[in-house]
Amino acid sequence: MLLRLRTIILKEIKLDFKLGIIARPGSALSNKTGSFRSEIPVFKHEKCTGCDLCIYYCPEGVVFGDKKTKTYNFDDDYCKGCGICAEECPVNDIEMFLVEK
Amino acid sequence: MLTNILTKEDTHKQLFTMGHTGCSGCAQSMAVKLIMQVLGKNTIATSATGCLEVFSTKFPESSWNIPWIHSLFENSAAIASGIEAALQITGKKEGTTVLSQAGDGGTADIGLQALSGMFERGHDVLYVCYDNGAYMNTGYQRSGLTPYDSYTTTSPSGKISFGNNRPKKYMPEIAMAHKIPYTAVASAGYPIDLQKKVKKTLSIKGPKYLQVDVPCVPGWKYEPRYSVKIAQLAVQSGLYPLFEAEYGKITSVKKISKKVPVEEYLKLQGRFKHLFKNEAGKAEIEKIQKIADENIEQFGLL
C-alpha cells in the first residue's frame, strides 16, 4: 500500500487527557511550603487570651488551636514564617525567631 | 464564623488548602481562605489569570477542595455566567454558590466588559475582586486601580514624576451603577467584617460584587508581617472606605475608630518611598490626604 503509516505520532493513545489540565482537589498539600521560611513563630502560651486572631490572619491557614484551652500552634510543614501572627497578636504571646540553617 | 480548626488535621481539610506557592505574608491568600470558610463546600469557583490562579494550581497540585476553573484573564465573570446557566438548566443551582474571582486588573481593566455583562444579565454569582492595586502577577505594573502616586514598574517615580498620576478608578461605584442587589468593600485587615459580608451574599440572589483590599508584599514593598497592619491603616486613614450597598444605594459604612494621617499608611510601603524624599513629596502627600478626607466626608466614615 502506498500510504506510509506515521506510526509513532498517530498511534492510538487512549490515555487519560487530564495531564496538565485537571488537578486533584487539595493536592497542593504535597507541597511543603515550610521551606519558604527564614523565620519561625513560637507560640509562648503565656498571655494568650484565646482571641483567635492568629487563626484568622494566617495567610496559609496553618494555625490551629482551641479558644478554651488557649493552646494555639502552627503546622510546621507549611508555615512560611511571614510573622503576621506575631505582629498581630494583641498580647505579644507569639515571637519570631530566625531559623537556624 | 470560623470553621472549627482545633487540630493540625483540621488545617489540612480547609477548602482553600495550604501548600500553595503564594508569597510569605500574602494577604490575598488570607482573604481567599476567609471567604472559603464562609462559602463552604457547595461552591464552584472561577479564577481569572493572576497570582491566585498561578500560586494555587501549579499542576499537578491544587489548593482547591472545591470545583475550580481558570480559563483566561478577562473572562472570569463570563465563565461564571456559563456555570450558573448550566446549573440553572440542570436544576443544580439551588444550594450551590458560584464564586467568580479576579484581581483588580482582571476586574476593572481587561475584565470589566465581561463583568458588566454578568451584572446586567443578573446571574446569581458572587464576584470577588482582590484589589492589590497593580498587576502583581506580571511584576507590579500599573492597573486602573493603582492608587494615586504609587510607584509601579510602568508608572515609576522619576526625576519629573511621582509615580501613578491618576486617581484610583472607583470600581465599586461602577458595580453599584448596575443596580445589582449587593455591593460591598472589605479588607484583609478586618476578617470578621469580611466574613460577615461574604455571609450576607449567601442570602442574596443575583449578582453580588465584593472588593477586598489585599496588600501585596513584593508589590507594595513592605515586610511580610505588616500585611494586616497596612490593610488596617488603609481603612483607618480613609483611603479605603469599607461599606455595603444594595441596589446602588449605600446601606452601611464601617466607621473609622481612630483616624490616622495618610502618612502613617504611606511610610510603611516602598511604593510610596519617593514621597518622603523632599518638599515636593510632602505636597503630594497633602494631595493624598485630601483624597482620604474626601472619602471620609463622602462616606461619613467618622
Place this chain on the structure above:
Amino acid sequence: MKKVLEGSMAISDSIRMTEPKVISAYPITPQTHIVEHLSQMVADGDLKAEYVMVESEHSAASVVLGASACGVRTYTATAAQGLLYMEEVIYNIAGMRLPVVLTVANRAVSAPISIWNDMQDSMALRDSGTIQLVAENNQEAYDMHIQAYKIAENPNVMLPVMVCVDGFVLTHTFEVVETIDDIEKVREYLPPLNMKYTLDVNNPFSFGTVGEPSVYIETRFRLSNAINNCKSIIVDAANDYKEMFGKYEGALIDTYKMDDADTVIVAMGSVLGTIKDVVDGLRESGKKIGVLKIRSFRPFPADEIVDALKNIKNAIVIEKAVSLGKGGILSCEIRDALYQHRINSVNVNGYVMGLGGRDITPKNIYDLIIKAEKEEDVDGEFFGLNNELLNKVF
C-alpha cells in the same frame, strides 16, 4: 421530512434536535439568523435551554466554556471578527478538552470590513486544536451539526468542533433540506453527554491549572494526538449517521467523477456545487475531470487526499482564503501531503478567489481550468482580479 429551509433555519433546527442545554452567542452578520431562530425556539419552549445573551463573542465562548465544564451540551455560533475575538477562548476550549460545538458562518475579515463570504476567519483558527468540518450545502450543514456533537463528545476526542458554513451563500439560502423528525432517533445516535471530569461539588477537580515547562509540552502532545487520532471517529460518525438516517455526504473527503480523471478540482464548502455543475459540462465534452471535496479540514486528511490524488496529473485548488506572506493554504498542505508520500507526479496549483463575497461563476471556474492546466506549482495566485480597478487611481 423534506422541507424548504433557509440554511440558518436548517442549522438551528438540527441544533434543536441535539438538545443543547446552554446556548450563548453575540450577533454578527451572517450568523444572526441561526441564533435568532434558536432564541425563538427557547422563547417558545420548543428547546429547553438557557440562552445567555452576552455582551461579546469573547464572553459567548467563555459562557459555553464554563457550561461545558459543568458537563452540559453547549452551542455557540459566530463569524469573521467575532471568531477572531473568540480565538483566545477557543484555544482554551480545545486545550481544556471541552466538547463545544460552534458554527462559523464563514465571512471575510477586516480590513476593509466585509460582511461577505470567504474562509479566512476559520482558517485563522486552523491551529487551535478545534476540529473543522466544512459543509457543502444546507443538507450537509444540517447533518454535520448532529455529527459534530457525536465526534466532539467521543471520550477519545473531547475537543471542540467548528462547523464551517459559508455565510450568506448557505446561511441565507433557501433550499430543500430533509430534516429528521424523530428526536428519539437523534437521542439514540447522540446519547446524553457524559463527561468524566466536570465542575461538580461532589467531585471537586481543578480545571485549567498552570502548565509549567515540566508538563506543558506533554499536554500539547496529547492534544495533538487527540485531534490526529479522531479521523477514524469522524468516519465512524458519518457511517453511523448513514446507517441511522440514510444520509451521507462524505466523512473526511469525498470524490466526484474522479475514477478516470487526469484533472481534479479541489475545494471546500459551498463552491463545490457550482464546480460540480461545470465539471458535468466538461465531462459531456469528453474532458476527464473530477472534484475532490475536503470535508474535514482539521484534522487534515493527508493520507486520504494522497490516496485520492496519487494517479492524477493536475490538482487545481480553489482557495477562499490566503496565508499572507506565504500563499495558498489548502494547496500548500496538499503539496506537503504528497511530498510526505514521495509523490511528485501531481501538479498542484492553488488559486485564491472568491474573497470577500466575490461571486464565483461557472465561467470563472471554466476559465480557471483552462489557465491552470498550462501552469505548474502555482502557490496561491489571485485569480479573477479586476485589473481595471487595480490600475485605477482613486
Place this chain on the structure above:
Amino acid sequence: MKEVRIHGRGGQGSVTMASILALSFFDDGKYCQAFPSFGSERTGAPVQAFARVSDNPIRTRHQIYDPDYVVVQDVTLITSVPVAIGLKDNGKLIINTETDLKEIIKNFGDNKINESSIILFPALKIAMKILGKPIVNTTLLGAFSAITGEVSIDSVKKEIEARFGSKLGKINADAAQAAYDYIKGDKIGF
C-alpha cells in the same frame, strides 16, 4: 432549470417573495433555491433576490446573471438599475406599473429589449385595492404564476398563507388570486 431575478427596494419584501416562490416550487414537486443579494443595503436601497427551480437537485450557487424571468417590484428602479440585463431571449420581464409600454421602453435606452418580453402589470393598484397597503410582493407572486406557468397558484396561495398567518395570509392570498385572475383575463373590478 429556470432562474428568476427579483428587483426591489430594501423593505419591499423581495427576499420574502423569492423564498415564497421557492417554497411554492417545492410544493409543485420541484427542487428550488432562493437567496438574497447578500447586501448590507438598508430600507429603500435597490436590492435583488434570486430563485431557481429545477426538476433535479440544484447545486450551483452563483448569483443569477442570465435569468429566465425578471420581476421588478418598483417601476422607479428601471431608471437606475439595469433590470433587463442578461434576460434570456425568450425570457419575461414583469414590471409593476400602470404606465404604458411606450414610456417604459424609453428607459431601456441602448439596452436592447424585446418589447414582447415585457409584461406590465398594475400590482400596486391591485394591492391597494385588496390589501389597502403598497405591499406588492404577494400580488406579484400571483401574477408570476399566471404569466410564467412555472408555479401553480394554489401552491403560491398556500405558501403565502403559511408565511403570513391566518388573517394576513388569507388577504394576501386573495391578492395573489386577484392578480392571477387579472392576468388570465378577468379584470373585473380593475
